[in-house]
Amino acid sequence: MKHGPYNERMPIELLNWLLSPEAVSAAALLIFMAGLSDGIGSQGVTLLINRITPLRFVLGLLASAALFLVSAALWVAALWLSVRTLYGVSVPLALFFVAVSAAYGPLLLGALRLLPLIGTPIWVLLRLWSFGAALASIQAVTGLGFWQAALGALGGTLLLAGASWLLSEPAAAVGGRLWALVTGRPRPLERSAPPLVIPGYEPAIEVEP
Amino acid sequence: MIGVVLWVAAILCALLIVAAIAVPLAALAWWAGWISAPGVAAPLVNSEPPRPGPFLVYLSGVGDISGEYSTRYEDAMLDALVERVPGLQVVTDVFAYSWANVGLTSEGDLGWFWAWLNAVRLNKRSPLRKVGKLINLRNVLHIAVSADNRYGPIYNYGVAEMIIQGLLRHGYRLGSGTPVTLLGYSGGAQIAVGTAGYIQATLRTPVQVISLGGIFNSNSSLERISSLVHLYGSRDRGQRLGQLIFPARWPLFPATHWGRALAVGKVSFHCLGPMVHSGRGSYLDDNERLEDGRSFMAATADAVAEHVLHLGPGAPAGVVAPTGQGRA
Numbered sequence: 077m078k079h080g081p082y083n084e085r086m087p088i089e090l091l092n093w094l095l096s097p098e099a100v101s102a103a104a105l106l107i108f109m110a111g112l113s114d115g116i117g118s119q120g121v122t123l124l125i126n127r128i129t130p131l132r133f134v135l136g137l138l139a140s141a142a143l144f145l146v147s148a149a150l151w152v153a154a155l156w157l158s159v160r161t162l163y164g165v166s167v168p169l170a171l172f173f174v175a176v177s178a179a180y181g182p183l184l185l186g187a188l189r190l191l192p193l194i195g196t197p198i199w200v201l202l203r204l205w206s207f208g209a210a211l212a213s214i215q216a217v218t219g220l221g222f223w224q225a226a227l228g229a230l231g232g233t234l235l236l237a238g239a240s241w242l243l244s245e246p247a248a249a250v251g252g253r254l255w256a257l258v259t260g261r262p263r264p265l266e267r268s269a270p271p272l273v274i275p276g277y278e279p280a281i282e283v284e285p
Numbered sequence: 286m287i288g289v290v291l292w293v294a295a296i297l298c299a300l301l302i303v304a305a306i307a308v309p310l311a312a313l314a315w316w317a318g319w320i321s322a323p324g325v326a327a328p329l330v331n332s333e334p335p336r337p338g339p340f341l342v343y344l345s346g347v348g349d350i351s352g353e354y355s356t357r358y359e360d361a362m363l364d365a366l367v368e369r370v371p372g373l374q375v376v377t378d379v380f381a382y383s384w385a386n387v388g389l390t391s392e393g394d395l396g397w398f399w400a401w402l403n404a405v406r407l408n409k410r411s412p413l414r415k416v417g418k419l420i421n422l423r424n425v426l427h428i429a430v431s432a433d434n435r436y437g438p439i440y441n442y443g444v445a446e447m448i449i450q451g452l453l454r455h456g457y458r459l460g461s462g463t464p465v466t467l468l469g470y471s472g473g474a475q476i477a478v479g480t481a482g483y484i485q486a487t488l489r490t491p492v493q494v495i496s497l498g499g500i501f502n503s504n505s506s507l508e509r510i511s512s513l514v515h516l517y518g519s520r521d522r523g524q525r526l527g528q529l530i531f532p533a534r535w536p537l538f539p540a541t542h543w544g545r546a547l548a549v550g551k552v553s554f555h556c557l558g559p560m561v562h563s564g565r566g567s568y569l570d571d572n573e574r575l576e577d578g579r580s581f582m583a584a585t586a587d588a589v590a591e592h593v594l595h596l597g598p599g600a601p602a603g604v605v606a607p608t609g610q611g612r613a
Binding site: 121124125127128130133187188190191192193195269270272273274277278279 | 302305306308309310313314316317318319426429430432433435436438439442445446449459460461462482483486487488489509
């Protein structure tokens with residue numbers, strides 16, 4: 077089944093704006109800000125646990141947001157390719173990018189992941205909300221039905237996963253170098269716990285526990 | 286009018302979220318070296334002559350405001366405990382809800398606010414008495430941080446150092462192998478469970494945790510400590526919260542630290558009687574009595590003393606506490 081170039085019910089003024097460079101910039105900014113908030117909620121904790129300096133902390137978050145934007149752009153491109161291949165939808169990539177970027181809106185609240193105990197469940201809900209919004213955006217911009225959009229999203233995600241698998245080694249090398257650059261550490265940081273023995277209080281005489 | 290109420294509710298929610306996020310961030314910033322801990326003294330300082338012990342560290346519930354503050358009910362129970370355990374050294378000057386042992390009234394910017402709140406909540410005629418519950422809310426946020434797998438290791442590490450310093454202040458001798466009991470009331474039990482592993486590993490001595498109506502999460506400390514005794518009242522609904530809100534304590538997940546500690550018999554339950562969580566009829570009530578004539582407070586002190594005495598010098602790690610009378 078062939079679909080129209082895009083959803084014909086969309087007002088022409090809105091369509092014109094969505095196709096403008098300003099709209100693409102605004103969409104990229106939205107995703108970057110969502111990546112920053114999401115990074116504060118997840119990457120921020122890892123950076124602090126690894127006793128990073130304030131300057132490198134900020135640089136780490138900015139790099140994390142930039143990587144988030146790149147991965148989001150790749151995901152949207154994979155979705156676009158998927159719905160184009162599966163359903164023959166011919167929507168300009170820029171328009172598709174702007175529409176799907178709205179799905180990143182909920183992740184502006186990603187910093188809420190910092191909340192103790194309830195932060196991670198909230199973050200999972202935000203991710204589900206974001207995925208639902210992505211499906212709604214695909215439907216709105218392509219005129220596809222819900223299950224078609226879902227299948228298209230699945231196809232795009234699998235496409236990106238396959239590409240990531242193929243390029244995992246060079247991507248890891250680039251990621252590692254980027255982390256080393258911004259954090260001053262030789263390899264990507266991992267969350268680690270403090271030592272069990274608190275320095276300065278160990279018994280002077282060894283005793284059996 | 287409804288609009289104003291909604292705005293006020295939204296602002297209060299936003300303030301609560303900011304406060305809730307500020308607690309773990311402050312602990313992480315301290316760990317990262319961005320801020321200093323004002324309460325941290327130089328290590329290895331024995332300000333008192335060495336004492337043989339045994340030692341018990343009391344960590345109060347969510348109404349606490351500092352290491353120096355305690356209610357007369359808590360004082361009475363701890364005095365009764367000292368009478369029952371010869372030579373017992375009780376450490377009460379550790380504030381469980383600060384990784385730097387800084388009491389609320391000693392906080393630089395907000396000390397005046399917490400002091401005012403404490404005065405208000407203690408004034409029975411004050412119409413703003415309920416506002417004093419903000420102290421409880423503030424401490425609940427610290428319990429949540431201690432119980433969170435992401436922040437708990439950092440926060441508990443800080444409080445564990447404060448507890449070790451408290452032990453040293455009270456004459457604990459490093460290397461003596463003297464057992465340490467951590468007694469945590471209500472939310473204090475979470476701090477006790479969270480810090481016990483560090484204390485055991487650092488002092489290399491048997492450490493047991495006694496939870497008095499405690500609310501706590503599963504924690505890796507349970508692998509290291511000698512035992513965890515949960516004392517509870519049959520009418521205490523608060524203590525059941527821990528079992529409900531922390532999935533790691535659900536029977537559905539037996540491979541957690543909690544599940545493994547249960548399986549090897551490290552955890553025991555001891556029903557003290559028809560006590561409630563706090564206030565009249567609670568564990569510290571010296572007026573209400575059991576059928577055998579003992580006051581609730583005396584029964585609590587008896588049970589705690591029994592377990593402190595059981596953890597004698599040289600008790601091996603992994604020792605199983607006396608079998609409880611029931612299960613919470």
